[in-house]
Amino acid sequence: MRKKAIVIGATSGIGRAFAQLLVEKGYIVGITGRRANLLEEMRVTNPRQYIAKQFDIDNYNSVSDSLDQLTALLAGVDLLVLCSGTGWRNVELNLDYEISTVKTNVLGYTAVVNWAYKYFQESGRGSIAAISSITGFRGFALSPSYSSSKSFQMRYLEALRQKAKTSGNLISITDVRAGFVNTAMGQGAGAFWVASPDKAARQILKAINNKKSVAYVTKRWVLIAWLLRLIPSFIYERIKL
Numbered sequence: 001m002r003k004k005a006i007v008i009g010a011t012s013g014i015g016r017a018f019a020q021l022l023v024e025k026g027y028i029v030g031i032t033g034r035r036a037n038l039l040e041e042m043r044v045t046n047p048r049q050y051i052a053k054q055f056d057i058d059n060y061n062s063v064s065d066s067l068d069q070l071t072a073l074l075a076g077v078d079l080l081v082l083c084s085g086t087g088w089r090n091v092e093l094n095l096d097y098e099i100s101t102v103k104t105n106v107l108g109y110t111a112v113v114n115w116a117y118k119y120f121q122e123s124g125r126g127s128i129a130a131i132s133s134i135t136g137f138r139g140f141a142l143s144p145s146y147s148s149s150k151s152f153q154m155r156y157l158e159a160l161r162q163k164a165k166t167s168g169n170l171i172s173i174t175d176v177r178a179g180f181v182n183t184a185m186g187q188g189a190g191a192f193w194v195a196s197p198d199k200a201a202r203q204i205l206k207a208i209n210n211k212k213s214v215a216y217v218t219k220r221w222v223l224i225a226w227l228l229r230l231i232p233s234f235i236y237e238r239i240k241l
C-alpha cells in the first residue's frame with residue numbers, strides 16, 4: 001500500500017520541493033496552503049498522487065476540521081510535514097508584522113501539530129516533522145517575533161517528543177532546524193551557505209526516515225547552532241547584525 005503524507009505549506013519553497021520529492025518516492029500527498037492557484041498548478045501535474053486542500057492555518061479554530069477533511073480524502077495519513085511559516089525583517093518593530101508572525105508561526109503551528117499528535121496517538125503510530133530555524137536559538141534584533149516564534153516551535157516539539165516517549169506512543173517527531181534555503185523567505189543581504197529547496201527536501205526526508213529528533217538543514221548549520229548557544233548574553237546583546 002502507498003504511504004500517505006500531508007504537507008502543510010506546499011505551494012512554494014521547501015514545502016513544494018518536499019511534496020514533489022514525496023511524489024517521486026511514490027507517496028500520495030495532501031498539499032495545503034492559502035494560494036489555491038498554486039495548489040491546482042501542482043495537482044494537475046499528477047492528479048493521481050496529489051490531493052489539494054486550500055486553507056489558512058492562521059484560522060486556527062478551523063485547522064482541525066480542514067485536516068480531518070483532507071485526511072478523509074486521503075483515507076488516512078502516515079506523515080505530516082509542517083512547512084508553513086512567515087517572517088519579516090522588522091527593524092521598525094511594526095506591530096502588524098509581529099502579530100502576523102505569531103499568528104502563523106505560533107497559533108497556526110500549534111493547531112497543526114496538536115492535530116497531528118492526536119491523530120497519530122489515536123492511530124497508534126506516525127511521523128511529524130516541522131521546520132523551525134537556526135534563529136530559534138537566540139533573539140535576533142532584525143526579526144524579534146520570527147526568532148522567538150522559532151524558539152517556541154523548537155520547545156513545543158521537544159515537549160511532544162517527551163510526551164510520546166514517556167507514554168509509549170510510536171510517534172516520531174522531527175524538528176528541522178534550517179539555515180538559509182533559497183526560497184522567497186530565504187532572501188536577503190548576508191545570506192550564506194544557501195541550500196537549494198531540493199537539497200533541503202532530500203535532507204529532511206532522510207532525517208524523517210531515520211526518525212531523527214533534530215535535523216540541521218543543511219548539516220553544517222549545526223556549527224552555527226553550537227556557536228550561537230556558546231556566546232554569553234553580555235557579548236551577544238552587543239553584537240550588531
Ligand SMILES: NC(=O)c1ccc[n+]([C@@H]2O[C@H](COP(=O)([O-])OP(=O)(O)OC[C@H]3O[C@@H](n4cnc5c(N)ncnc54)[C@H](OP(=O)(O)O)[C@@H]3O)[C@@H](O)[C@H]2O)c1
Binds near residue numbers: 008038084182
Ligand atoms: N528559507 C529559509 O532560508 C528558511 C530558513 C529557516 C527556516 N525556514 C522556515 O522554512 C519554512 C518554509 O519556508 P520557505 O523558506 O519554504 O518559504 P516560502 O517559500 O515563503 O514558503 C512558505 C509556505 O508557507 C505557507 N504559508 C504561509 N503562511 C501560511 C498560512 N497562514 N496558512 C497556510 N500556509 C501558509 C505558504 O503558502 P501560501 O502563501 O500559499 O499560504 C508557503 O507554502 C518556514 O517555516 C520558514 O520559517 C526557512
